[in-house]
Amino acid sequence: MTAAAGEPGVGVTAPKGFRASGVAAGLKTSGLDVALVVNDGPLDAAAGVFTTNRVKAAPVLWSQQVLRAGAARAVVLNSGGANACTGPKGFQDTHTTAEHAAAALGGIGAADVAVCSTGLIGELLPMDRLLLGVDAAAGALTGDGGQAAAEAIMTTDTRPKTTAIRQSGWSVGGMAKGAGMLAPGMATMLSVLTTDAVADPEVLDAALRAATRVSFDRVDSDGCMSTNDTVLLLASGASGVEPTAEQLTAAVTAACHDLAQQLLADAEGATKEVAIEVVGAAGEDDAVEVGRSVARNNLVKTALFGNDPNWGRILAAVGTTAAAFEPDALDVAVNGVWVCKGGAAAEDRSAVDLSGRAVTIRIDLHAGTDEATIWTNDLSHAYVHENSAYST
């Protein structure tokens, strides 16, 4: 087991008061697979947002209990196994992991340690290797371990994802993993955000919920919601600065948005990053519903893979929603070309340039003034390949 070299100020160790590490414990066939993030205080305020899937992995059930107190001192994360659908033994393993980490760190209890796992569903973790990994990770903790921690939580990700939002005298840092299975209520994703701001748990919780609602929750890569999705926010207070709730929310949102866009850019097998901007909606919920319906439509997604501005499929997807609109008032632009006006063909579709990776679909419902953007990917051969071969 070796710890990877880090660079100062990256990811979860960008804010003051945090140490982190990433080690190789043999849970995956190669690479780092156990990460540890420790909040050295003085505060231990924390908040969490979890998958809304009713089939929740053991670490989700555990961490929800930990976070109920509004505090956490450490987070253990592993790739190489989701510990989901593993019954009572799986939950016991998570408990053991938290206990083991608490003992290795000293001075804290299992209830201070959140746990996150990612990887295959339905298999028990090799606990001997995991616990040795936790020991190694505890021994490798440094103030510049953010990069190694971000690497240790990767599964099918092709690159680690970190962020740092620097404000005057305080900052928000973070890391995330996830590629594919991005869906509402979040992706199969794990994210740990850190801040050295002074904030109480209620303010942290409100900031995290506001931030995830407009970032991770609006990235919908393949509509599949995971059993393990977790976003944690830990505050050390080490900066001594107490931003307003608005300032904190803005910085956490910026961090989440940055990470969400990195997830989108690294989604399994995608050749396009697609922004679906729904405008003229009677309410934000309508805009989100329409955007999601288009984002999840396999016919729209395969058309984009084929560089085909197939607006008819977009209209058919809009038509399945309950949002307020009149079918003969719908306008659709693809990369700036209004191929559909008033529910029928308008500008020449051959004018649409889909050769690049970025695609913007703009849908005007002409039913109000609200709007929302949903981000997704195309549906490619590589997506089918990666997801048909993942567990066998």
Added chain:
Amino acid sequence: MTAAAGEPGVGVTAPKGFRASGVAAGLKTSGLDVALVVNDGPLDAAAGVFTTNRVKAAPVLWSQQVLRAGAARAVVLNSGGANACTGPKGFQDTHTTAEHAAAALGGIGAADVAVCSTGLIGELLPMDRLLLGVDAAAGALTGDGGQAAAEAIMTTDTRPKTTAIRQSGWSVGGMAKGAGMLAPGMATMLSVLTTDAVADPEVLDAALRAATRVSFDRVDSDGCMSTNDTVLLLASGASGVEPTAEQLTAAVTAACHDLAQQLLADAEGATKEVAIEVVGAAGEDDAVEVGRSVARNNLVKTALFGNDPNWGRILAAVGTTAAAFEPDALDVAVNGVWVCKGGAAAEDRSAVDLSGRAVTIRIDLHAGTDEATIWTNDLSHAYVHENSAYST
């Protein structure tokens, strides 16, 4: 334009009192593309079920008006263009088509003629060719034209789909097209069913709704609902036999089920036909919701393409529903092997044989006694290929 040769008693011409034809009018680059089905009576009772997509093609809007009277004398169907998202001109074209067919047939009006179209969305039909095709189809009508009519409505279908359910002294016949875009509230599919039973419009309507609810509505190939879906049922009464409502419903259901299974077998690029049997549900709606959620989950569908009995993904899909169940009480069998019991791994997944085309996923919610089966396909490279290349 040439009419294809037919075989007696096939499809819509299996029951007495019907003539049909299929001709090549040049709407597609090759093959038959205009079909006509005529009810010679003595009855002209009819019922229709249409897409619930709010973006409805012109022929759907037209045919809904026609069927409101509970009667229809003829149906014109064309492939090579959906006439959807075509504005007022598209609706006018449908009206013109019905008028033209009524004149060609003589003795009936446009309001007696339903129209169905299928093909690309967003483009106007070449009316000159279509109207010449209607003339040719009227001239080619025969009592054995069921096969030619079924061929003329094919788009990406690889084979025509017909059925005939023979009862004592009366029968139900039918044809359907559709491959891919199969979805709830029906597929991108057109189907015309015929019967020589004596039945009034109310009984026909009830029979058709009962039949489609458990057949076409439960085939969910890719979750995408079309703008053009239409199922029509015409009764000639030519047998002189008046079955009970139960008998009629049973026969229409058998016809719809047969056609729905043919659609599934011919779904674009599929390598598997998957039956998702949900049992132990607290209600039929719960069973349907769970089945649909699994049927639409791209991760489940790609796993099946990869011959991978990935029950964890199945549980994750079940977990996104609002159905009554306890996560730790879920059982899942794949092709008879109970790979998951009580929400955790059970029998060895390597015992599952997924080498064949037929796959049965059985999910026991342990929450009641209701059940439902949803049929779907896997998600394959060929699906991505066909749907990324369809319009360009």
